[in-house]
Amino acid sequence: MADRRSAREFVAELAAGFTELPAPPAGSSVVDGPIGWPGYDEARARAEERTGERESVLCGVGRIGAVEAMLIVFEFGFLGGSLGRRTGDRIEAAFTEARRRRTPVVSLIATGGSRMQEGMAALTQLHRIAGQAALTRAAGLPQVSVLRDPTTGGGWATLGAGADVTLALPGAQVGFAGARVRPPGDFSAYTAESQLASGLLDRIVDPAHLPETLGRWLTLLTGADGRPAEPPAALGATEPPATGWDAVLAARAPERPRADAYLTHYFDWCEDISGDRCGGVDDGVRCGFGSRGGVTIAYAAQRGSATRPAGFRTAARLVRLADRLGIPVLTLVDTPGAANDAAAEREGAGSAIAEVFAAIAGASVPVTSLVIGEGGSGGALAFAAPGRIWATPDSFFSVTSPEAAAAILKRGPEEVPATANRLHLRPQDLVELGIAEGIVTRTSG
Template sequence: MPDRKSARELIKEFAEGFTDLPLVDQAAAETDGPIGWAGYDDARDRAAERTGERESVVCGTGDVGGVAAVLVVFEFGFLGGSLGRRTGDRIEAAFDYAIHYRLPVVTAVATGGSRMQEGMAALSQLQRIAAAAARVRGAGLPHVAVLRDPTTGGGWATLGAGADVTLALPGAQVGFAGSRVRPAGDDSAAAAYTAESQFAGGHVDRLVSPEDLPGTLASWLRLLTAPRGGVPVPPRALGAGTEPMSGWAAVRAARTEQRPRAEAYLDDYFDHREGISGDRCGGGVDPGVACGFGRRAGQVIAYAAQCGTATTPAGFRTAARLIRLADRLGIPVLTLVDTPGAANDAAAERAGIGGAIAEVFAAVASARVPVSTLVIGEGGSGGALAFAAPGRTWMTPDSYFSVTSPEAAASILKRAPDEVPATADQLRLRPSDVVALGTAEGIVTPRTRS
């Protein structure tokens, strides 16, 4: 069943000490609104009487898990949470308040879209809201959106899809096209307009049950407002303590199933972490790339980690999204390299694998925050190098970094399969070789966690 809590009921569930912001009504008061829609004033009066609110959003400040935040919560009972001129007044004022007092923003969206009774005066509020959200981004403040049922139209296209982190309630209708304006004739397509579908498509970071929402929202705000760390210290090695004697042995050590993977390194490194998901481009989710923010010794560090599989375009774009977001928020980044290389099938080419890799190279190169890298397994060609920070890359003893795989090198050179091990030795891909070549700074050890 759809979640039909009122705005203030929802606020009480995840915030304490809520205080309304002063009402802002810049819009002129005309009979039946700016386009004279007959009966509009009566509809507004009935909505106000039914909900106790004067508009479709409730804006104020509250304490969410110990973090002061600006809250913009839609009241769906007021004309379907629709966006009108006075809605725009309130949202713009709330975002500007957040900038002035350096507070994060939480938007809990439940809207059917722009208000028809105000015509283009209502639709144009999306430009105001987008501009206000852009000012918040420019100020380096985080914006977390909660997608309720329904989140459609301009509310999705600005406050939902435009947020830094999107949390969606399971079963919520989420999509630009509302249920009454979609193409007719294909009832099966309705599944595309759900929170679950948007998550699978890479547009939503996490599906969160109503019971878990208060804790999840508090966790995110605590993370995104925690003190920023300095240059991330590379994690300790969790696997072998010494490197293999040959290049081929190094490759085999990195490929063994027993070697610790990214999840083990992230769990060991961070005290707590929350993940983002998806590339926001419709490419979906790459389960072989883990991205998010974690707390280590009281400071927040972002992470983008390859998990041992060939990285897809969605994986690269998610990593680029994470690095750009962390850079805007002033949060340093740790990357973990572990991939045999970028996905090289036809589907990857059609999805723009080259452009996706370029996005990560550009994000790392242009980051103003420090980025540190640890190669924890396979470092296969450009798909691995894109994740690596020049001048701040380290290796574990059971890792390697290579211009290409030994098998691919042998094939390119038209060598027999039994020459692959010798080719691996020629590539100088062992950790100590990579350090000697100046591509890595050093080799980490299984030292006690610092």
């Protein structure tokens, strides 16, 4: 069921000490708006009387949790939360003030799209909003959006989908096409739940938990100190393997600790992002931001499966966002390699892997990597930061798997263990080769 709380009701529940920004000057007054839409002035007057608002957005500064933020809150009761010229004036003023104050921007969106009674003058407000969001990204300030019901049209395509972190309320209608202009077909695609499954937003949040969740996110996105992440302590084996094949068996052992265990042990608490923003989610990669001793560290962790293109793109998205916000990154390497089936190739495996290589190579923040299991070829190397790689005793890193190496050399399965030994893939071999900085212990980190 649609949540029709007013903008001021949302603000009262979310923000302490909210101070509304003064409305920008209205400018020249034209009867029935810029294109003379009959009855537009009367429609605005009725909307003002019904909602008590002068426009479809309420903008101001308040504290969410411990963090001061700029809030842009849509009032759907005012002409369907539509975007007009005065809406653009207010949103531009909010972004400008956020940059002056150095505060994050939180948008709580409920809109049907651009205001048709203003024609192209309304539609081009999307340029203004996109421009302001770009300036705010360049200033290194985080942007978080909350998708209410409905979030459609330009509001979704700018403030919603363009945010660094995108949350949504359950059952919210979310999509570029509004309900009255969609072609016949599967309407389930236009829901927050569908958008989450398609990798286009990060999390669905129960309204009762929204204040706490927003507070946690704002704390994380503003809580870095710039220092490199220390590699986590080893959670599994205590001694390096004697042979290459022993290393392979240890890394593949079912009981060996995986990424989730390392993240739980390393962080006091954390929040995951989800999806590659291109239509895909890879459950074999976990990315997000965690708090360790009150300091934020971003993480991109492989969970032991073959990494799919969506996983690489999500990791690249995480690294780029962390870099822009000045948040150091920790990566956990654990994959037999990149997925190499036909579907992965059609999904752009090569370009997705290239995105991660480029994101880590171009990052100005420090990136720390720990190999916690299998390090399978380029699919694993893409997650590893040159010059800051460590390894656990129950891990290995290899140019290719022992099985693949034996097959390339036209050797039988019985030759796989000996091939593993020749590959020099043990953690101590990585240190001797200068690939890894060291082997972590249970007291490291």
